[in-house]
Amino acid sequence: xxxxxxxxxxxxxVLRDGKSYIHVAEExxxxxxxxxxxxxxxxxxxxxxxxxxxxxxGSREALEEVIDRYIDAAAYICGxxxxxxxxxxLTRLKxxxxxxYKHDPVLIDLVLSFGEKLSKILLxxxxxxxxxxxxxxxxxxxxxxxNVHGNALxxxxxxxxxxxxxVVPLLLEGTIPVIEGFIGSTLEGxxxxxxRGGSDYTATTIAALLGASEVYLITNVPGxxxxxxxxxSHARIVPEMSYREAVEASMYGCKxxxxxxxxxxxxxxxxxVHIGTWSKGTSILEVVDRNHVxxxxxxxxxxxxxxxxxxxxxxxxxxxxxSQVIDLLKHNExxxxxxxxxxxxxxxxxxxxxxxFAKALNILHELIVKGG
Amino acid sequence: MKEFNIVLVGFGTVGRSFAKLVATKxxxxxxxxxxxxxxxxxVDSSGAVIKEEGFTLYELLRLCELPRxxxxxxxxxxxxxxxxxxxxxxxxxxxxxxxxxxxxxxGEPGLSNILYALExxxxxVSSNKAxxxxxxxxxxxxxxxxxxxxxxxxxxxxxTPLIDLLMSLKGYEIEYIEGILNGTTNFILTEMHxxxxxxxxxxRKAQALGIAEANxxxxxxGWDPAAKLVIISNVIGKPINLSDVVREDVSRLDIKxxxxxxxxxxxxxxxxxxxxxxxxxSVRLTKIPRNNIFASITxxxxxxxxxxDVNEIIVIGKGAGGFETAHAILDDVISIAQxxxx
Numbered sequence: 001x002x003x004x005x006x007x008x009x010x011x012x013x014v015l016r017d018g019k020s021y022i023h024v025a026e027e028x029x030x031x032x033x034x035x036x037x038x039x040x041x042x043x044x045x046x047x048x049x050x051x052x053x054x055x056x057x058g059s060r061e062a063l064e065e066v067i068d069r070y071i072d073a074a075a076y077i078c079g080x081x082x083x084x085x086x087x088x089x090l091t092r093l094k095x096x097x098x099x100x101y102k103h104d105p106v107l108i109d110l111v112l113s114f115g116e117k118l119s120k121i122l123l124x125x126x127x128x129x130x131x132x133x134x135x136x137x138x139x140x141x142x143x144x145x146x147n148v149h150g151n152a153l154x155x156x157x158x159x160x161x162x163x164x165x166x167v168v169p170l171l172l173e174g175t176i177p178v179i180e181g182f183i184g185s186t187l188e189g190x191x192x193x194x195x196r197g198g199s200d201y202t203a204t205t206i207a208a209l210l211g212a213s214e215v216y217l218i219t220n221v222p223g224x225x226x227x228x229x230x231x232x233s234h235a236r237i238v239p240e241m242s243y244r245e246a247v248e249a250s251m252y253g254c255k256x257x258x259x260x261x262x263x264x265x266x267x268x269x270x271x272x273v274h275i276g277t278w279s280k281g282t283s284i285l286e287v288v289d290r291n292h293v294x295x296x297x298x299x300x301x302x303x304x305x306x307x308x309x310x311x312x313x314x315x316x317x318x319x320x321x322x323s324q325v326i327d328l329l330k331h332n333e334x335x336x337x338x339x340x341x342x343x344x345x346x347x348x349x350x351x352x353x354x355x356x357f358a359k360a361l362n363i364l365h366e367l368i369v370k371g372g
Numbered sequence: 373m374k375e376f377n378i379v380l381v382g383f384g385t386v387g388r389s390f391a392k393l394v395a396t397k398x399x400x401x402x403x404x405x406x407x408x409x410x411x412x413x414x415v416d417s418s419g420a421v422i423k424e425e426g427f428t429l430y431e432l433l434r435l436c437e438l439p440r441x442x443x444x445x446x447x448x449x450x451x452x453x454x455x456x457x458x459x460x461x462x463x464x465x466x467x468x469x470x471x472x473x474x475x476x477x478x479g480e481p482g483l484s485n486i487l488y489a490l491e492x493x494x495x496x497v498s499s500n501k502a503x504x505x506x507x508x509x510x511x512x513x514x515x516x517x518x519x520x521x522x523x524x525x526x527x528x529x530x531x532t533p534l535i536d537l538l539m540s541l542k543g544y545e546i547e548y549i550e551g552i553l554n555g556t557t558n559f560i561l562t563e564m565h566x567x568x569x570x571x572x573x574x575x576r577k578a579q580a581l582g583i584a585e586a587n588x589x590x591x592x593x594g595w596d597p598a599a600k601l602v603i604i605s606n607v608i609g610k611p612i613n614l615s616d617v618v619r620e621d622v623s624r625l626d627i628k629x630x631x632x633x634x635x636x637x638x639x640x641x642x643x644x645x646x647x648x649x650x651x652x653x654s655v656r657l658t659k660i661p662r663n664n665i666f667a668s669i670t671x672x673x674x675x676x677x678x679x680x681d682v683n684e685i686i687v688i689g690k691g692a693g694g695f696e697t698a699h700a701i702l703d704d705v706i707s708i709a710q711x712x713x714x
Binding site: 092104106121128167173 | 400428429430439582690
């Protein structure tokens with residue numbers, strides 16, 4: 001029914017001030033010239049969710065910062081009327097924060113939801129300035145979740161009905177629906193938040209439920225890097241990954257990825273996911289080209305004095321690659337404390353002492369450079 | 373395909389939800405019922421927007437993005453300070469939707485708007501309770517004289533069709549109707565019982581969540597559930613007056629009373645009751661045992677028990693919310709359109 005639907009999620013990292021909303025709106029205008037059936041999922045302004053958490057803990061400065069940033073952005077984008085509107089919503093936020101003394105998960109989610117709600121209004125007005133027929137959709141009316149406040153799971157069936165009733169008609173009329181990421185509501189109507197990576201999860205769920213052809217997760221970095229550039233100077237963008245690899249990488253702490261993002265796609269409907277900037281990025285697909293099998297990226301986390309380095313890629317637990325890894329480490333006289341892998345998982349995990357961890361990262365990264 | 377022009381009066385939470393609903397569900401209503409709903413005018417306290425050929429989906433959704441009370445200054449369709457009369461002078465609708473707030477002092481502005489619509493032989497759907505509480509008979513008589521329909525199921529229990537149900541009980545003798553008819557006070561009482569907080573604290577939370585108004589008197593002093601009892605009494609043909617309803621005040625409830633109730637394995641609920649036989653009505657803080665059905669009605673949920681000479685009927689459902697109320701209005705609008713089409 002909806003051929004060639006695209007879901008574009010605008011990450012908080014590209015929403016810093018009024019100017020960046022205008023810039024994003026320009027990019028969206030260009031994007032929809034070729035894909036007019038597009039749904040926009042929008043995050044809160046960069047850092048706002050953290051500030052709101054601080055405000056919940058009583059920080060007046062954090063609240064002032066949120067207020068100033070949204071008001072400034074509104075003034076930049078559209079002037080007095082938008083400022084008034086944003087100000088009315090902020091007044092409500094202030095009133096809520098004044099009323100809330102206890103740490104009630106229902107109220108915490110309500111407060112956090114303001115970041116996305118305000119951001120959506122700003123983006124819609126910026127889009128209207130760009131002559132894009134954008135209209136707002138309330139995530140709390142469409143994205144239905146369970147009752148786990150702070151880390152809710154989306155209910156597919158209930159959400160699917162609402163998407164078809166309240167969002168699809170907008171697409172068929174040629175408008176661009178803009179919906180908040182990260183937030184939803186329970187069947188009883190209480191606001192919930194979806195936890196870390198929540199906006200990506202909103203975007204892929206909508207994509208899966210409406211059978212989209214592509215999901216764009218727009219951020220300020222040009223894709224998934226093969227290693228942490230703070231330690232590995234030759235780190236580069238991974239061009240293509242599979243869902244399995246992405247989920248594995250997210251479990252080993254790879255930034256910009258969250259396992260939940262891929263579940264709706266794996267469970268309901270598969271489509272390409274682009275992570276990166278508008279022009280550059282990593283494509284994440286159900287399966288990747290055979291030429292792309294092998295180690296793709298290195299992720300790591302520290303635990304109990306050791307560094308757990310995961311070499312990730314479909315087929316890396318194959319014995320030839322494992323022996324290649326061991327040979328390489330031997331050749332470089334690098335001692336590892338342990339190694340483990342499972343035949344059905346796209347990773348090898350090596351355990352090193354922290355003292356040799358950076359060297360190990362760089363040496364293992366060579367395999368990726370050679371392989372690709 | 374038959375077209376129905378709608379003028380919407382009142383553009384707050386309920387009015388906006390209704391406009392959004394017509395925008396998004398309009399197409400499926402066309403397909404399902406052969407009815408095309410066109411909103412041709414919307415009125416708020418600042419004026420009106422008028423478009424004789426009907427607002428498009430995009431325009432309706434854009435209007436919903438406007439700040440409160442600014443329709444009059446909206447370009448290009450806004451008319452500053454325009455009233456319902458001014459809108460009718462440009463375009464006479466088929467259905468008038470009244471979504472202004474309830475005012476029990478004199479029913480205005482809803483009462484005059486509804487009477488004006490009926491005088492002009494326009495069908496009326498209302499979510500505003502006050503006109504029906506104060507002048508039910510006059511409204512109904514005028515409607516039948518003018519041979520037009522008046523529907524108002526959104527006034528009681530919003531999306532839960534209690535009014536429809538009562539109207540369908542034609543051969544039954546209703547003995548009494550009782551229940552929880554106000555979501556705000558039920559939320560406050562639930563908070564007091566579950567989290568053992570005082571009335572003030574529970575009210576603050578209700579206000580924070582947007583459940584209670586800044587001035588909660590209509591709810592906590594029992595005006596709202598009492599008004600609903602009056603409407604119900606009229607619907608079943610045994611009318612009572614608002615002043616006849618005995619009302620208690622939830623804000624007077626001491627948390628110690630709640631402790632005491634809990635110890636006795638009971639809960640305190642704000643129970644509205646209409647005794648049909650002696651035409652008495654009350655809204656009272658009532659201690660009920662935990663195993664009573666009303667004890668399990670928590671949060672903003674509503675529930676009503678209808679006791680007849682035949683059986684007991686219990687209806688449970690959400691009793692408020694813009695979205696739910698808008699659906700009840702839409703249902704009434706579709707019913708009228710179907711009745712008009714025959």
